[in-house]
Amino acid sequence: MAEETPVITQYLGIKKQHPNDVLFFRLGDFYEMFNEDALEVSRLLNLTLTHKGDNPMCGIPYHSAKGYIARLLRMGKKVAVAEQVGEVAKRGLTERKVVEVVTPGTAVESEYLDGGSNNFLASIFISGGFAGLAYIDVTTGEFRATKFPEYKFAENVSKELGRCSPKEIILPESLKNNKEIQTILETISVASVSWYPDWHFNAEKNYEHLVKQFKVANLNSFSLTKESPEVPPAGFLLDYIEKTTNAPVSHISGISVYQDSQFVIIDDSSRRNLEITFNLRDGTSSYTLLESVSNTKTAMGSRLLRSWLSFPLTNENEINSRQNHVELFVKDRNLLHCVRENLDGILDVERLAGRIAMDRAHAKDLQALKASLKFWLKSQAVLERYDFSMPEKDSAQKIIDLIENSIAEDPATVFTEGRIIKDGWSEELDYWKKVRNDFNGILEEYIESEKEKTGIQNLKIKSTGNLGYFIEVTKGKLDKIPPHFIMRRTLLNAERYTTEKLQELENSLNESGAKILELEHNLFIEVRNELKKYIPYLQQAAKKIAYVDVVCSFAESAILYNWNRPHVLSDSLEFSVKNGRHPVVERHLPAGEFVPNDVSLCGSEPENSASFALITGPNMAGKSTFLRQNALIALLAQTGSFVPADEANIGIVDRIFCRVGASDNLARGESTFLVEMTETARILRSATQNSLVIMDEVGRGTSTEDGLSIAWAVSEYLLNTLKCKTFFATHYHELTRLEHKSLKRLCMAVAENGSDIVFLRKVVEGSSENSYGIHVARLAGIPESVIERAGKILEKIQGDASVIIPETETEEVSKNKVEIFSGSLFSEEELVLDEILSCDIDNMTPMVALQNILRWKKSLAEK
Structure with a gap:
């Protein structure tokens, strides 16, 4: 590299301290990168x-930097901002240093954030046979942590x-060399991952850091000890935030430590398949459960x-408490509208509170806070007579009064523009504002x-560029000049003077701008x-505002979509729904088009006491929708929401599992079938009697014999061992031969009129013996010649299981069809013959x- 300039030398010195960050290096009105x-x-x-010499270079205007930083954060980059500090040197090098490092998980500016979702920074550490996981949103102060056994690391971290x-x-x-964490990082949408030496996760040091941050003697009140696995990652998160943001974080005043038993457990695969907050198509919230209740x-x-x-x-x-508040707003529409x-x-x-705590709030933020609290006090006034445990009003009014009296109504967001402090708040500031804004009036008072x-x-005050302000006295009045007048210049008809007072006033005018900004x-x-x-x-x-907002949102959904309050019981296994609907699918169909369905499992009546619903029926008839809607109804009920059904009795579930859809992970060498089996294994290992399981087409990714065998064995295990509430959809009609006191057969109703078929999307008791796949193929646009040929092949297969159908149906080929019991064909192949003789013809399906x-x-042809 050619000889470095002083600026490049300074840049390289700072860059060495931030090798993994993009360095925004302030040069005048630009941030430059090299x-x-x-x-x-x-x-x-x-x-x-x-280029600057031999150094590649690009830059952005400093006033638009936030937009560029936001784009880099979305790409997972970290940005170190190096500013000019102190006075800008007229000669030599201006001092510069990094004042802030902006990372995807520590960004606090509104331009970098999505207001509707948290901006979490997470950390994980393994110690003492347990993994501790902590995550924090520095913008809100929300801080959570949990732990789980190391042998369940992959499942729980995911x-x-x-x-x-x-x-x-x-x-x-x-x-770094942990295959499980590498696999997880490949599958989740994490923007940025950083690795730090293990000494950063020292338990004792991080325990003391948490104690100091929360201003407590110990962490017993947070259910933590020095040996708790949650402490190392939680403490390091605080240290990382403080060093990265270079700002106080007093608003982080506690941590919520939770266990799995407190909430419904939904593994990551089930969460994705149910499309709770993100859809599978493009990863947005469109066509998700979140969208359907987000009001x-x-x-x-x-x-x-x-x-x-x-x-x-x-x-x-807790569930009933939320439901009571939702019901309040559903019944009192005027109250709902007002709130x-x-x-x-x-x-x-x-x-806004987080920005104040971190010294990032500007004057407009304070005005926004004032306006928000005024609206909140109005809501609080109408909710006081209900059981909402409202915070006291005095603090809100004090905040409003403070901002009202001190901050200008339409303030600037930067100090260099002024217009921040309201007139009347500071006598000194008011004086300097008067000097700047009404200097002529001050001069008028002085000259009088x-x-x-x-x-x-006839004294007059004038000014010129050279002399500044002066008092002009005509020749006829020179005999009255007082001693404190100081001669400045003599003219033909007059003389010009100044005074110490006038000089003070002039100096005040010159200083007023800087003095106002400083004050x-x-x-x-x-x-x-x-x-x-x-x-x-x-x-x-803020927590109370959010709570009221969410229960109002649930009430709005209940009113708009005719949802009703479910009965949620902790001492029951029942799952009964009358006229249940899928909350997402129904919303995106024309009004009245969605077909509701009933279901009852584990009920008190003998006919509804089954725990396992075996569902058969054709493709596109609505099996998957029916399965998912029941899982979503259970989930909604346990969030405290009303549900899309006329009636619902839900025994509280501890876990929801969803095994539907077909996907692979070729990057990890996992086929569709392996992914399916992995998810099935997780369900069979983890489900309890209080769990809700929905499974769709188990075993379809392999041969018919293997798939049917697996599906049959899985069904038996769910029925006999786990005994959990299960919705099991399948195309293996052979499963309908299963006999069990806890099994209920359901199918999707189909109306046939000659060759015309209508999927009624109605669930009825019984079994289906037809998948109507050819009809679905026609709907999908398969060429008609293929459809006709498929129909002929299906007739042959259904009519004669001993026939192999050739590619073309000609008379010549038809004469040469091979029948399996011709005898002479296999007379010399004992192995094949033994297998044929051992076949159970009565229980063999045509497909098998x-x-x-x-x-x-194939075997005989090879021989």
Whole structure:
């Protein structure tokens, strides 16, 4: 490399301290990037690449940097911002240093965030045979942690990361070679992963850090000890945030430690298949359960709604408490309208509190906080007579009054623009504003006082570029000039003077701009620091606002879509639904088109006491929709929502499993069938009698014999061993021969009229013996010639299981069809003959027979 300039030398020195970050290096009105950063960022952001000497270089205007940083964060990059500090040097090199590192998990500016979802930073560490996992949203102060046995590492890490969807994960280097964590990181949508030496996760050091942060003597009140596996990752998260943001984090005042038993367990695969918060198509919230219940008015409510759907409750009292509030709003539409109208005016109080705590809030943020609290007090006033445990009003009013009296109505967002502090808040500031804004008036007052003192009535104050301000006295009044007048210049008809007072006033005018900015900055900091005292109240109020918003959202869904309150019982295994509907599918169909269905499992009546529903029926008849809708109804019920059904009795479930759909993971060498079997194995290992299991087409990814055998054995295990509530859909009609007291046969009704077939999408008792696959193929647009040929082949197979159908149906080929019991064909092949003689013809399906024939023919042809 050619000889480096001083600027490049300075850049390289700072870059050495941040080798893994994109360095935004402030040069005047631009942030510049050099060398490898310039090459990468110019490509990612489509920026023009230039050079400074031999160094590649690209830059962006500093005033639009946030937009570029936001794009880099979405790509998983970290950005170190190096600013000019101190006075800009006229000669030599201006000092620069990194003032902030912005990462996907620690970003706090609104431009970098999605208001409707949390911005979690997560960490994991293994110690003492347990894995501890912690995650935090620095913008809101939400801090959670949990633990699980090391031998269940892969299953639980995948589940928990699926719940919180972190934007960034920091991990110990000891896990770098862990195949399980590498596999998980490949499958989840994590934007950024960083590895740190294990000494960062020292238990004792991180325990003390948490104690200091929470201002407590120990962590007993948070159910943590020095040996708790949650402590190392949780403590390191705090340390990472403080060093990265370079800001105080006083709003992080506690941590919520939870266990699996507190919430319905939904593994990551089931969460994806049920499309609770993200769909399988493009990863957005379109066509998801979240979308179908999302009627929230505030960002806080949107985030809490996501949390409730990710953490359904298992406590009957908590569920009923939420349902009571939903029912209140459903029955009192006027109350609902009034509260939602006020909620509509509330901005993100939770994140505003976080910005205040981190010294990031500007004046407009404070005005937004004031307006939000005014709307909240209106809502609180109408809700006071109900059981909502509202926070006290005094703090809210004090915050409103403080901001009302101190902050200008339409303030600037940066100190250099002024217009931040309201007139009347500071006498000193008001004086300097008057100097700047009404200097002529001040001069007028001064000259009038001089006229009165001197008796010279024609005194005038003027100014020029050279002399500045001066008093002009005509020649006829020179005899009255007082001693304190200081000569400046003599003219033909007049003389010009100044005074110490006039010089003071002029100096004040020159200093006023800088003095105003300094005072406004200091006064604003004082106001913001005063508001920090109210952070606990603001966090409490934000939680209550979010709660009210979510129950109102549930009530709105119940009213709009005719949902009803389910009966949720902790001492029952029952799952009974009358006229249940799929909450997502129904919403996207024309009104009245969705066909509702009943179901009853584990009921008290003998005819409804079965725990296992075996569902058969053709493709496209609605089996998968029926399965998923029942799982979603159970999930909604345990979040406290009303459900899309006329009636529902739901015994609280501890886990929901969903094995549907076909997918592979070729990158990991996993076929569709292996993925299916892995998910099935997880269900059979983890489900309990209180679980809800939905399974669709188990065994279809392999041969018919293997698939049927697996499906049959899985069904027996669910019936005899687990005894959990199960919805089991299959195309293996042979399974209908299963006999068990806990098995109920259901099928999808079909109306046939000659060749016309109508899928009624109605679930009825009984079994289906036809999959109507050819009809579905016609609907899909398969060429008619293929459809006709398939029909003929199907007739042959159904009519004569001993026939192999040739590719073309000609008379010549028809004469040469091979029959399996011709005898002479196999007379010399004892092995094949023995297998034929051992076949159970009475229990062999046409498809199994046909596959056997093909295998025998291939074997004989080879010999």
